[in-house]
Amino acid sequence: MNADARACMLAHAAVLRHAGLRAEALDLCDRLIAAAPADTHPVQLSCEIHADGGENALALARIEAALSRGVVTGALLERAGALAHACGDVVRAVAFWQRGLSVDPALHEAAMRLAVVAIADGRPDDAARLLDRMCAVGSETADRTMSAAMLLRHFGHDAAAEAFVDVYTALAPDTPERTHRLASLGRGPVPMRASADYVRHMFDGAAASYDINLLAIDNRGPRILASAMSKAGLAAGAGLRVLDAGCGTGLCAATVRPVADRLIGVDLSADMLAKAAERGQYDALEMLDIVDLGSAFPHCADLIVCMDVLPYFGDLDPVFTAFRKAQANGGYVITLIEDLSGAEACRFLPSGRYRHDRDRLIASARAAGFAPPTVEFCDTLRLEYGQDVVTRCVIFGP
Numbered sequence: 001m002n003a004d005a006r007a008c009m010l011a012h013a014a015v016l017r018h019a020g021l022r023a024e025a026l027d028l029c030d031r032l033i034a035a036a037p038a039d040t041h042p043v044q045l046s047c048e049i050h051a052d053g054g055e056n057a058l059a060l061a062r063i064e065a066a067l068s069r070g071v072v073t074g075a076l077l078e079r080a081g082a083l084a085h086a087c088g089d090v091v092r093a094v095a096f097w098q099r100g101l102s103v104d105p106a107l108h109e110a111a112m113r114l115a116v117v118a119i120a121d122g123r124p125d126d127a128a129r130l131l132d133r134m135c136a137v138g139s140e141t142a143d144r145t146m147s148a149a150m151l152l153r154h155f156g157h158d159a160a161a162e163a164f165v166d167v168y169t170a171l172a173p174d175t176p177e178r179t180h181r182l183a184s185l186g187r188g189p190v191p192m193r194a195s196a197d198y199v200r201h202m203f204d205g206a207a208a209s210y211d212i213n214l215l216a217i218d219n220r221g222p223r224i225l226a227s228a229m230s231k232a233g234l235a236a237g238a239g240l241r242v243l244d245a246g247c248g249t250g251l252c253a254a255t256v257r258p259v260a261d262r263l264i265g266v267d268l269s270a271d272m273l274a275k276a277a278e279r280g281q282y283d284a285l286e287m288l289d290i291v292d293l294g295s296a297f298p299h300c301a302d303l304i305v306c307m308d309v310l311p312y313f314g315d316l317d318p319v320f321t322a323f324r325k326a327q328a329n330g331g332y333v334i335t336l337i338e339d340l341s342g343a344e345a346c347r348f349l350p351s352g353r354y355r356h357d358r359d360r361l362i363a364s365a366r367a368a369g370f371a372p373p374t375v376e377f378c379d380t381l382r383l384e385y386g387q388d389v390v391t392r393c394v395i396f397g398p
């Protein structure tokens with residue numbers, strides 16, 4: 001089989017994966033691996049098909065089989081480390097990441113994950129050394145120094161973080177991202193929200209690898225949405241007009257589609273919207289700021305779904321005002337915040353996101369005219385540096 005035929009077959013396997021035809025997609029991968037055992041692409045694809053289904057051990061076995069055939073790349077070793085970690089085997093994960101870095105010193109993820117392990121082991125100096133080395137290789141030095149600063153800040157190593165922030169300040173071009181990132185690290189006034197320019201810049205850059213990255217951090221947004229819909233009594237065939245506010249690549253589309261007669265996704269990022277379009281689940285997709293939902297769709301939505309978007313707002317008042325205007329009489333809103341249980345109403349995090357107190361969210365909703373929520377529950381949204389990010393899902397009902 002020549003290279004063109006193999007590329008066609010690989011593309012076909014990817015389509016089968018997206019269509020949920022796992023066995024068929026894996027079968028194609030196996031045939032490709034048999035035809036060209038040194039090709040890493042079918043190995044990576046088969047690995048991700050298993051990981052999609054939560055079969056991390058099987059995904060890891062795919063990479064180990066390739067390694068034993070002598071197919072050794074930094075990317076495979078980095079992924080093997082993440083999978084071993086997801087299987088609870090930190091020792092093996094560390095070994096994969098170290099080996100990965102010896103093959104390819106520019107591996108960003110492996111260096112970050114090893115730094116997190118070093119911090120967890122009480123070796124912050126080792127973490128800083130690893131991060132230093134990570135910043136010294138590869139072409140994306142500004143991004144790498146920012147990642148290093150964020151990680152150290154996240155774990156409270158503020159003094160060590162400062163050196164990286166200095167380097168970032170000197171290197172980063174003057175973009176909306178630079179302003180936002182520096183503010184999130186205490187070098188500038190806290191903005192009321194992530195600006196539209198920052199959101200576009202960041203998510204256009206993230207769109208291509210968004211879905212795979214979210215899998216790696218165990219994103220549970222769609223599952224939380226399914227649970228919220230069931231608690232609200234929303235069942236397939238409800239025939240609702242649904243707005244997916246901040247739809248991203250459409251990860252929640254398959255969950256909400258069965259209750260929708262018409263499903264519209266809105267987002268600020270053109271590249272995220274393009275990915276959402278590939279799913280073929282939306283009736284329409286629009287580039288729009290969610291604070292403009294009310295004027296774009298006045299009293300049109302029987303259900304507004306807004307998953308993992310409020311963390312890009314400090315002040316939630318304009319968002320709930322927009323939801324209220326877009327909501328049809330008797331409509332629902334399902335949304336979530338990163339839950340801040342403390343004295344503060346809102347905290348701007350080193351990640352550049354905002355965490356909110358539950359009462360702050362309710363106050364914004366009430367000010368916009370919403371009755372108290374009909375249902376609330378907490379769950380883990382995803383992992384950040386291997387730790388649970390606790391989210392509060394809130395449903396406003398008719």
Ligand SMILES: C[S@@+](CC[C@H](N)C(=O)[O-])C[C@H]1O[C@@H](n2cnc3c(N)ncnc32)[C@H](O)[C@@H]1O
Binds near residue numbers: 200203252290291309
């Ligand atoms: C973390 S992603 C979540 C995507 C999707 N809701 C999901 O659950 O997978 C956040 C999305 O919100 C979008 N976003 C952030 N602020 C926005 C705003 N003010 N208006 C519209 N979209 C926004 C981003 O472009 C990004 O696609």
